[in-house]
Amino acid sequence: MKKKKEHKELSKMLRVDHAGEVSARKIYDGQLLILSGRKEAEEIKHMRDQEQHHLDKFDELLNEYNIRPSFLTPVWNLAGLTLGAVTALMGTKSAMACTIAVEEVIGEHYQKQAIKLKSSNKVLSKVLNEFADEELEHRNIAQENNGEEAFGYRIMKGIIQSGCRGAIKIAEKI
Numbered sequence: 277m278k279k280k281k282e283h284k285e286l287s288k289m290l291r292v293d294h295a296g297e298v299s300a301r302k303i304y305d306g307q308l309l310i311l312s313g314r315k316e317a318e319e320i321k322h323m324r325d326q327e328q329h330h331l332d333k334f335d336e337l338l339n340e341y342n343i344r345p346s347f348l349t350p351v352w353n354l355a356g357l358t359l360g361a362v363t364a365l366m367g368t369k370s371a372m373a374c375t376i377a378v379e380e381v382i383g384e385h386y387q388k389q390a391i392k393l394k395s396s397n398k399v400l401s402k403v404l405n406e407f408a409d410e411e412l413e414h415r416n417i418a419q420e421n422n423g424e425e426a427f428g429y430r431i432m433k434g435i436i437q438s439g440c441r442g443a444i445k446i447a448e449k450i
């Protein structure tokens with residue numbers, strides 16, 4: 277019984293993480309569609325490649341633990357791409373503001389999960405801690421690239437972060 281409950285908990289966690297990485301990779305794909313010629317493109321590409329690595333790892337983990345991905349995976353793809361492209365169209369600073377908002381939520385989300393799994397699954401907890409560090413590094417890169425100077429930064433950040441938290445709740449279930 278305990279095992280079943282544990283697996284259900286783990287399924288929820290990894291399903292959300294997988295969905296999040298699907299979106300994250302697409303956010304940077306969307307940004308690169310618009311900003312490929314800019315000097316910031318190298319940094320965006322670096323973040324995009326790390327999201328791909330995270331996504332590959334969660335793909336592997338879903339297989340290993342026999343967990344289905346979110347039914348809404350196509351929606352997370354499209355939502356990420358749209359968010360990345362639309363904020364990039366508003367300018368580089370807005371794209372970076374989007375990155376700050378998203379990465380802060382994901383980084384803290386992984387930190388919480390890592391703490392939760394610290395005693396029951398040390399290996400996974402370590403992976404999540406590594407990813408948390410990388411997500412927060414992405415936030416720092418976006419701060420260094422003046423994301424906080426974007427027009428309407430506070431409002432945009434609030435809206436994007438509520439969207440991310442809402443998506444987390446949905447992806448846990450569906």
Ligand SMILES: [Fe+2]
Binds near residue numbers: 300326327330411
């Ligand atoms: Fe990631």
Ligand SMILES: [Fe+2]
Binds near residue numbers: 327379410411
């Ligand atoms: Fe990230």
